[in-house]
Amino acid sequence: MSQIAPPYEQHKYWMQRAVSLAELAGDAGEVPVGAIVVDKTGNAIAEAQNYRERHNDPTAHAEVIALRLAGQYVHSWHLNDCTLYVTLEPCPMCAGAIIQARIKLLVYGADDPKTGAIRTVINIPDSPCSYHRLAVLGGILESNCRQQLQAWFAQKRMSK
Numbered sequence: 252m253s254q255i256a257p258p259y260e261q262h263k264y265w266m267q268r269a270v271s272l273a274e275l276a277g278d279a280g281e282v283p284v285g286a287i288v289v290d291k292t293g294n295a296i297a298e299a300q301n302y303r304e305r306h307n308d309p310t311a312h313a314e315v316i317a318l319r320l321a322g323q324y325v326h327s328w329h330l331n332d333c334t335l336y337v338t339l340e341p342c343p344m345c346a347g348a349i350i351q352a353r354i355k356l357l358v359y360g361a362d363d364p365k366t367g368a369i370r371t372v373i374n375i376p377d378s379p380c381s382y383h384r385l386a387v388l389g390g391i392l393e394s395n396c397r398q399q400l401q402a403w404f405a406q407k408r409m410s411k
Contacts, residue, residue: 263391265289265295265334265336265358266336266358266392267392269285269360270338270395272286272287272298273285273313275300276300276313279300280304281305283300283338283400284312284313284314284338285313285337286317286336287337288318288320288335289334289336290332291355296321296325297317297318297321297324298320299316299317301313302316310344312344313337314341314345314349317335318348318349318352331353334354334356334358335354335357336358337357337359338360338361338400339363340362340368340371340389342366343368345368346369349376350381350382350383353383356386356387357369357388359387359388359389359390360390360391360393360395360396361393361400362389362390362393369389370389
Protein backbone atom coordinates (compact mmCIF):
# COMPACT_ATOMS: atom_id res chain seq x y z
CA MET A 252 0.00 0.00 0.00
CA SER A 253 2.51 2.58 -1.07
CA GLN A 254 0.49 4.98 -3.18
CA ILE A 255 -2.64 6.32 -1.50
CA ALA A 256 -3.22 9.81 -2.80
CA PRO A 257 -3.87 12.74 -0.77
CA PRO A 258 -1.76 12.73 2.37
CA TYR A 259 -4.77 13.02 4.69
CA GLU A 260 -6.15 9.77 3.28
CA GLN A 261 -2.79 8.10 3.93
CA HIS A 262 -2.86 9.33 7.51
CA LYS A 263 -6.40 8.04 7.99
CA TYR A 264 -5.45 4.66 6.52
CA TRP A 265 -2.48 4.14 8.83
CA MET A 266 -4.30 5.49 11.87
CA GLN A 267 -7.14 3.06 11.27
CA ARG A 268 -4.57 0.26 11.27
CA ALA A 269 -3.15 1.62 14.55
CA VAL A 270 -6.69 1.65 15.99
CA SER A 271 -6.98 -2.04 15.08
CA LEU A 272 -3.73 -2.76 16.91
CA ALA A 273 -4.99 -0.79 19.90
CA GLU A 274 -8.13 -2.92 19.94
CA LEU A 275 -5.99 -6.05 20.17
CA ALA A 276 -4.11 -4.53 23.09
CA GLY A 277 -7.35 -3.63 24.86
CA ASP A 278 -8.70 -7.15 24.35
CA ALA A 279 -5.53 -8.47 26.01
CA GLY A 280 -6.01 -6.25 29.08
CA GLU A 281 -3.62 -3.49 28.02
CA VAL A 282 -4.42 0.19 27.67
CA PRO A 283 -5.52 0.26 24.01
CA VAL A 284 -2.72 2.02 22.17
CA GLY A 285 -1.37 1.02 18.77
CA ALA A 286 1.58 2.35 16.79
CA ILE A 287 2.95 1.93 13.27
CA VAL A 288 6.18 3.16 11.66
CA VAL A 289 5.93 3.88 7.93
CA ASP A 290 9.01 4.47 5.78
CA LYS A 291 9.48 7.17 3.15
CA THR A 292 8.09 4.92 0.42
CA GLY A 293 4.82 4.49 2.31
CA ASN A 294 5.39 0.96 3.56
CA ALA A 295 4.79 -0.14 7.14
CA ILE A 296 8.09 -1.36 8.57
CA ALA A 297 6.96 -1.90 12.17
CA GLU A 298 3.76 -2.09 14.14
CA ALA A 299 3.11 -2.63 17.82
CA GLN A 300 0.63 -2.39 20.63
CA ASN A 301 1.04 -1.84 24.36
CA TYR A 302 2.62 -4.79 26.20
CA ARG A 303 3.29 -3.36 29.67
CA GLU A 304 0.99 -5.77 31.50
CA ARG A 305 1.84 -8.84 29.45
CA HIS A 306 5.60 -8.27 29.64
CA ASN A 307 5.69 -6.68 33.10
CA ASP A 308 7.74 -3.94 31.47
CA PRO A 309 7.10 -0.24 32.19
CA THR A 310 8.80 0.70 28.90
CA ALA A 311 6.66 -1.60 26.73
CA HIS A 312 4.57 1.22 25.27
CA ALA A 313 3.42 0.74 21.68
CA GLU A 314 5.59 3.61 20.44
CA VAL A 315 8.79 2.30 22.02
CA ILE A 316 8.22 -1.21 20.70
CA ALA A 317 7.43 0.08 17.20
CA LEU A 318 10.60 2.22 17.21
CA ARG A 319 12.71 -0.77 18.32
CA LEU A 320 11.25 -2.96 15.58
CA ALA A 321 11.72 -0.25 12.94
CA GLY A 322 15.34 0.22 13.97
CA GLN A 323 15.94 -3.50 13.63
CA TYR A 324 14.24 -3.49 10.24
CA VAL A 325 16.39 -0.68 8.81
CA HIS A 326 19.51 -1.71 10.77
CA SER A 327 19.80 1.74 12.29
CA TRP A 328 18.35 3.77 15.13
CA HIS A 329 18.15 6.73 12.74
CA LEU A 330 14.56 6.76 11.50
CA ASN A 331 14.90 10.17 9.84
CA ASP A 332 12.62 9.52 6.89
CA CYS A 333 9.91 7.67 8.81
CA THR A 334 6.47 8.58 10.08
CA LEU A 335 5.16 7.24 13.38
CA TYR A 336 1.41 6.79 13.76
CA VAL A 337 0.05 6.32 17.27
CA THR A 338 -3.51 6.39 18.60
CA LEU A 339 -2.71 8.42 21.74
CA GLU A 340 -0.47 11.45 22.22
CA PRO A 341 2.88 10.11 23.47
CA CYS A 342 3.96 10.37 27.11
CA PRO A 343 7.32 11.93 28.13
CA MET A 344 9.19 8.62 27.82
CA CYS A 345 7.84 7.97 24.34
CA ALA A 346 8.33 11.57 23.23
CA GLY A 347 11.97 11.26 24.23
CA ALA A 348 12.35 8.02 22.29
CA ILE A 349 10.72 9.60 19.23
CA ILE A 350 13.16 12.51 19.39
CA GLN A 351 16.10 10.13 19.86
CA ALA A 352 15.00 8.12 16.80
CA ARG A 353 14.79 11.33 14.77
CA ILE A 354 11.36 10.48 13.40
CA LYS A 355 10.43 12.86 10.59
CA LEU A 356 6.69 13.09 11.32
CA LEU A 357 4.58 12.06 14.29
CA VAL A 358 0.87 11.55 13.59
CA TYR A 359 -1.34 10.87 16.59
CA GLY A 360 -5.04 10.46 17.24
CA ALA A 361 -6.26 11.63 20.64
CA ASP A 362 -4.70 14.19 22.96
CA ASP A 363 -3.69 12.86 26.38
CA PRO A 364 -4.81 15.41 29.00
CA LYS A 365 -2.89 13.63 31.79
CA THR A 366 0.52 12.79 30.35
CA GLY A 367 0.61 14.17 26.79
CA ALA A 368 4.15 15.31 26.10
CA ILE A 369 3.78 16.54 22.53
CA ARG A 370 1.29 19.41 22.82
CA THR A 371 -1.24 18.88 25.62
CA VAL A 372 0.56 18.90 29.01
CA ILE A 373 4.15 19.59 27.98
CA ASN A 374 5.83 20.13 24.62
CA ILE A 375 9.03 18.10 24.44
CA PRO A 376 9.53 18.43 20.67
CA ASP A 377 9.69 22.24 20.84
CA SER A 378 11.63 22.31 24.11
CA PRO A 379 15.17 23.75 24.21
CA CYS A 380 16.35 20.27 25.29
CA SER A 381 15.21 18.80 21.95
CA TYR A 382 17.95 18.91 19.33
CA HIS A 383 15.65 17.37 16.69
CA ARG A 384 12.76 19.27 15.15
CA LEU A 385 9.82 16.93 14.92
CA ALA A 386 6.88 17.64 12.65
CA VAL A 387 3.61 16.78 14.40
CA LEU A 388 0.08 16.22 13.16
CA GLY A 389 -2.49 15.50 15.86
CA GLY A 390 -6.18 14.72 15.73
CA ILE A 391 -6.26 12.12 12.95
CA LEU A 392 -9.31 9.92 13.68
CA GLU A 393 -9.36 11.65 17.06
CA SER A 394 -12.93 10.72 18.00
CA ASN A 395 -12.35 7.04 17.16
CA CYS A 396 -9.17 6.95 19.24
CA ARG A 397 -10.71 8.84 22.17
CA GLN A 398 -13.88 6.73 22.19
CA GLN A 399 -11.83 3.53 22.12
CA LEU A 400 -9.84 4.63 25.16
CA GLN A 401 -12.88 5.94 27.05
CA ALA A 402 -14.86 2.73 26.44
CA TRP A 403 -11.94 0.59 27.61
CA PHE A 404 -11.46 2.59 30.81
CA ALA A 405 -15.22 2.61 31.50
CA GLN A 406 -15.34 -1.17 31.13
CA LYS A 407 -12.28 -1.53 33.37
CA ARG A 408 -13.94 0.59 36.09
CA MET A 409 -17.16 -1.42 35.89
CA SER A 410 -15.31 -4.72 36.28
CA LYS A 411 -13.74 -3.65 39.59
